[in-house]
Amino acid sequence: MPDDLARLRRRLRTACGAAGVPADDRARLVLAVTLLAEPAFAAGEAVDVTTAADGHRLAVTVRLAHAVSQRRRNELPLLPEAGADGVLTWHLTGGRAADQGALDDEPATRAEMLALIARADTLAQEQRDLKHELAETNSGVLAMYVDLEQRDEELRHAHARIFRELEDALRPPPPVVPGLELAVHYSPTDPDSPTGGDLYDWFVLPGGDLHVTLVDAVGHGVTSTRHALTVTHAIRTLALEGHSFPDLIAYAARTLAAIEPGLMATVLLARVDPVTGRARLANGSHPEPLLVTAAGDARLLPSPVIGRGIGFPDPGSPRLVDVALAPGDTLLLYTDGLVESRKNIDEGQARLLPLARGLRTRPAAAVPRELVARMHEVVTYADDTVAMVLRRS
Incomplete structure (x- = not known):
């Protein structure tokens, strides 16, 4: 099919x-x-x-x-x-015959999603301009303005449904990796406008290792989505070409500097051997991942040397985090929206540790959604959020 x-x-x-x-x-x-x-x-x-x-x-x-x-x-x-x-x-x-571009399903779907997002943003801007003009007219137009608000709400919900279906193609489901349980949950800043710069990618390399890319592009809306797509695509291409894992962030940054000079993004990469449980992490300005052992110990995994993301000075991950996952151990990767809902990342990570420890016996598929729900019980600063779980079974 x-x-x-x-x-x-x-x-x-x-x-x-x-x-x-x-x-x-x-x-x-x-x-x-x-x-x-x-x-x-x-x-x-x-x-x-x-x-x-x-x-x-x-x-x-x-x-x-x-x-x-x-x-x-x-x-x-x-x-x-x-x-x-x-x-x-x-x-x-139509009009003049268009440049076909890539007709393969995934890149064509990406291009179509961005075209729809741009169209929706244009319509939204036109609607905002029209609302401003109506607000300056006399009270006799007020009834029309209220009706337009209702239609605008319906339109936003309709666009959101389309965006979610298109974003499903860009937020790939967990690959099947014997020996690992994988799960992910994405929570947009605004449920009716689910575009943003938090994207991820995961796939199995020819040698059997699982590769994970987690990106948080600076900014909001269409531009940040495009930047995040550009980063995930570049890293996938470089990884499948066989470039060294420790150098992937720096190499991607150099490659993209000429193409997208204004692009800035934090990047976290994980490479996991499902047979031995060895996990290596390369961190470019991203929040520290979290390890929860089967016995209930929970700790952050800071890089020995601070790495920098794409678009930052001296991008790359000079030193990797190398950790062995025992059976039942859980590795949690996330974007800063998970721990900054109360504007303080240190306070957020302090809350995250006991919550993640308490969910270690829950099925892996349920952990990301439950963790986001509990961390977002009080939200004073809303941001896109991705939570990913890798558990050795």
């Missing part, structure tokens, strides 16, 4: 590129067709998709084996035209 979906999305992207369909319209079309085709493929049903271009007009028709209710049609990010129960058609306007 994943291959069928990938081929279908590639076909749609190719047709949109040939017709010059804008990236944000393409993104909504691809997501709409994916939401329809995925359950059909899972049920073993056929999905017939045809595309027809007439100049700068593109028609896309999807034929399903079952009827699609009007309510379901209305929930799609791009509304199709009325038609037979199992037939949905979209007509899109």
Whole structure:
């Protein structure tokens, strides 16, 4: 099924590129067709998709084996035209044939997410400007302003649902690693605007070791999301090319300096051998990870020499933290939003130690969410938060 979906999305992207369909319209079309085709493929049903271009007009028709209710049609990010129960058609306007760029599923999804975010930010700015003008008019316009507030709230919730589905593609689920239990939880600053600079990546290297990248890009919104994506992609590429683990942060910083001169991000890397339990950590300006042993000891793992993140002076991790995970030991990686909810990182880490110790017997899958909920019981400073758990089973 994943291959069928990938081929279908590639076909749609190719047709949109040939017709010059804008990236944000393409993104909504691809997501709409994916939401329809995925359950059909899972049920073993056929999905017939045809595309027809007439100049700068593109028609896309999807034929399903079952009827699609009007309510379901209305929930799609791009509304199709009325038609037979199992037939949905979209007509899109293009322009000059666009540069196709990467059509592989992951990079194309990233590009589409950023296009949708930029479109949403533009709409939000236009709405803010309009609200300001309405606020300066007489009281007779007040009723219109209230109505606009309600519509704006509905729009933000609708965008949030789309963003979350797109972000799921950028926040990969835990890989399957025999001998390790992995879990993660992401909590955005604003649940209705879930974009931010806290991203992560994890994958298994050809030799069997687990690699984890945790990034916190400076800033908020679209720019920080793009910067964090750039860092995770660069480090994945360098790691898979076989570059030395201790040098990954410094090498990525040098590589990205010419591409994104304004990029600043803290970075934490982990490399774990699931057979021996050996874990190595490279830290570039990131909060110290936490080790909780099966016996109940909990301690922070500060770097022997302070490392610096990407965009900082002298970036890199001069010395690694090397620790052996015994069966039942838990390694917690997190971004600063977990410990700065009361504006004091030292106080936050002091609270974190006993909470993490108390959750050591909980299933690994439940720990990140529970830990974030307890740490955020009182929030005076809201920030994006990622909590990741690596437990040797």
